[in-house]
Amino acid sequence: MVSVKPLLFLCFSMVSLAAMADTARIDISIDTQRPGAVLNKNIYGQFMEHLGRGIYEGVWVGKDSPIPNKNGYRLDVLQALIDLKVPLLRWPGGCFADEYHWRDGIGPRNERPRTVNSNWGGVIEDNAFGTHEFFEFAELVGAQTYINGNLGTGSPKEMVEWLHYMTSDADTTVVRERKKNGRERPFKVDYFAVGNESWGCGGNMTPDYYADLYKQYTTFLKAPENNQPKFIASGGTDVQTNWTQTLAEKIKRSGNVRMDAISHHYYTLPTGDWETKGSATGYPEEQWFSTLQQTLRMETFITDNVAILDELDPEQEIGFYVDEWGTWYDVDKGTNPGFLYQQNTIRDAIVAGLNIHIFNRYAKRVQMTNIAQMVNVLQAMILTDKEKMLLTPTYYAFKMHIPFQDATYLPVNLSDTPLYQHGDDAIPALSVSAAKALNGDIYISLINTQVDNAVEVALPQVSQVKGKLLNSRDMDGHNTFDHPDNIHPTDYTATEVNGSTVISIPAKSLMVLNLGQL
Structure with a gap:
């Protein structure tokens, strides 16, 4: 297991499907030294x-x-x-x-x-x-x-x-x-x-x-x-x-x-x-x-x-x-x-x-x-x-x-807030929440609110990255009685690229990952 300092830095980079090279990196930190309230x-x-x-x-x-x-x-x-x-x-x-x-x-x-x-x-x-x-x-x-x-x-x-x-x-x-x-x-x-x-x-x-x-x-x-x-x-x-x-x-x-x-x-x-x-x-x-x-x-x-x-x-x-x-x-x-x-x-x-x-x-x-x-x-x-x-x-x-x-609850800080722009209005493109579970594992929940653009996340020095991904190709994707499994979570395991664990969060998606005991 890789040793990780109590303050874990996660490097996130917003990725446009059309222009990945022009996307700025968003750094996020999970502060394990200053835990918050218990999530009832x-x-x-x-x-x-x-x-x-x-x-x-x-x-x-x-x-x-x-x-x-x-x-x-x-x-x-x-x-x-x-x-x-x-x-x-x-x-x-x-x-x-x-x-x-x-x-x-x-x-x-x-x-x-x-x-x-x-x-x-x-x-x-x-x-x-x-x-x-x-x-x-x-x-x-x-x-x-x-x-x-x-x-x-x-x-x-x-x-x-x-x-x-x-x-x-x-x-x-x-x-x-x-x-x-x-x-x-x-x-x-x-x-x-x-x-x-x-x-x-x-x-x-x-x-x-x-x-x-x-x-x-x-x-x-x-x-x-x-x-x-x-x-x-x-x-x-x-x-x-x-x-x-x-x-x-x-x-x-x-x-x-x-x-x-x-x-x-x-x-x-x-x-x-x-x-x-x-x-x-x-x-x-x-x-x-x-x-x-x-x-x-x-x-x-x-x-x-x-x-x-x-x-x-x-x-x-x-x-x-x-x-x-x-x-x-x-x-x-x-x-x-x-x-x-x-x-x-x-x-x-x-x-x-x-x-x-x-x-x-x-x-x-x-x-x-x-x-x-x-x-x-x-x-x-x-x-x-x-x-x-x-x-x-x-x-x-x-x-x-x-x-x-x-x-x-574990506080999460973003170095910048990527935005999902629609017309003259904008909302956060990425929402993140983290917590230390009862068994000691740290979980992170990630949401990509955008309809078209994916988000790519780099997680250095974590013991494990595995979890579930919920997303849909269609903006109104849903389950029906004839097709009750149209939308369901799929297993997600991160891959390593150049020494960092890389996660791609598709558009219109929710992901919950277990990062292990850091």
């Missing part, structure tokens, strides 16, 4: 809402389904999520959470009330998937749990009883009810949110009004000391910082209620226009570029809110959780508009990687995020069509980053 595994959290086919068919098919299942959970999806090492599941919403009454989803399934999902398509909700089903599913996947409580149409009593039902082992009527329903020991609730998007679908509240409600509700939310969840307040979205400001001032300073984190939501729209968001496939380079440009705004939103927290919470007691994020396009033609079903391309994998890099940089505050959503909705990991299933490019982007879960 829950940065890779998932979100599942009662929306379209996200749960019904996507996860739950019932015990009598011809689709192979275990206790009603479809086996192919279950195994794919186990392979993905999903660390955290958020449920039951989303907007659905503030109209969800937990008692509708317990007891014998054939006796559960049938309700209307007024948020998403106006379809019948038969409540077959409820509290017990969610926790059994999380245990099968091996994931922690994030429950979103109903602040919008619920009551303090309803929320208090649900938390007691889930977490307590006291000999109370509510706990006896849980045991009668088949669960002897308490469920493990890792996170509990009071409401969702209270600025909008959760009640159209002001920050001040919500802060008062949060204090009221959490005053009565109690769980056993050994089963206490972290409590999350519903924060703002996009450019809003007033929610973070108000919550930090009114709740933290009150001193008698818990607020472990503030949530934040941001969706990437190619056009930035909610009326005409842009297509999931068949888009021009203009929308490839604008999508990446829009998603990079995430960093500004995080820095603006973190600056407020750094001032009002210098003790770092409050986390900043991006518990809804991802791409949002016009729904696929021929599908129910309320189901938010969209195809998933290599562009989505690049979006996922760019956001992961941003979250890694701010891991001291950003200790949890949840991509929206896990199956069949928005930027999904998995798509299903009855008995068929496919894994999306976003799934593979997450899988390639598994070594980053609970790894230690």
